[in-house]
Amino acid sequence: xxxxxxxxxxxxxxxxxxxxxxxxxxxxxxxxxxxxxxxxxxxxxxxxxxxxxxxxxxxxxxxxxxxxxxxxxxxxxxxxxxxxxxxxxxxxxxxxxxxxxxxxxxxxxxxxxxxxxxxxxxxxxxxxxxxxxxxxxxxxxxxxxxxxxxxxxxxxxxxxxxxxxxxxxxxxxxxxxxxxxxxxxxxxxxxxxxxxxxxxxxxxxxxxxxxxxxxxxxxxxxxxxxxxxx
Ligand SMILES: [Zn+2]
Numbered sequence: 045x046x047x048x049x050x051x052x053x054x055x056x057x058x059x060x061x062x063x064x065x066x067x068x069x070x071x072x073x074x075x076x077x078x079x080x081x082x083x084x085x086x087x088x089x090x091x092x093x094x095x096x097x098x099x100x101x102x103x104x105x106x107x108x109x110x111x112x113x114x115x116x117x118x119x120x121x122x123x124x125x126x127x128x129x130x131x132x133x134x135x136x137x138x139x140x141x142x143x144x145x146x147x148x149x150x151x152x153x154x155x156x157x158x159x160x161x162x163x164x165x166x167x168x169x170x171x172x173x174x175x176x177x178x179x180x181x182x183x184x185x186x187x188x189x190x191x192x193x194x195x196x197x198x199x200x201x202x203x204x205x206x207x208x209x210x211x212x213x214x215x216x217x218x219x220x221x222x223x224x225x226x227x228x229x230x231x232x233x234x235x236x237x238x239x240x241x242x243x244x245x246x247x248x249x250x251x252x253x254x255x256x257x258x259x260x261x262x263x264x265x266x267x268x269x270x271x272x273x274x
Contacts, residue, residue, distance in 0.1 A: 051075055052165035054156045059094025060234040061252055062210055065218050066171035068227040069209055077106035081152055084116025085123045090239035097231040110155050121145040130237040133250035140179055149182035157195050160204050168206045175214045185211055215255035230264035241266040
């Protein structure tokens, strides 16, 4: 193994807050390459813009845009099916919300690991978060442990490792870490439903806004008018 290869990393960068912090970590510690996946999500155009802007700011030159047609064709999620509305945020319970995209992260990781193998990268970064998130099953630590076994047995040299540096962090800790790293939060896009200004009402917006409030920092992205609902 060439030493240089081990210093390369692929990061899955959706353009949201968590993946931006994850990319900032990857760019600090590795020669990072970033991949964005469009899968028919409502905000894919806006996400892509965020992806390019974040890469520019973090100095990530090596970029890959991938389109996954399977997830939208399959549907079953409010993010990919126009007939299923994106709900306003509700307390996190046992039910997995309709914004869950069935087994999505497996598709994303498969793409990132394939690219890592070609680039000779030793790590794949993904900004999955378990605590105070939406309760998606493909954000659990056990899932990544299992996936790492698949990667180990299913790649040529078996040495690519999936890194989930945010998985145990609360949203408020992610904001603090991002501020420390100088992560470009102003360029991120987290909203599930809108592309002009963030709705402020979906799970993703609510979790994000709450975290910035708890840190005592202002969220630099624009939100639609939320009269009486802050
Ligand atoms: Zn929103």
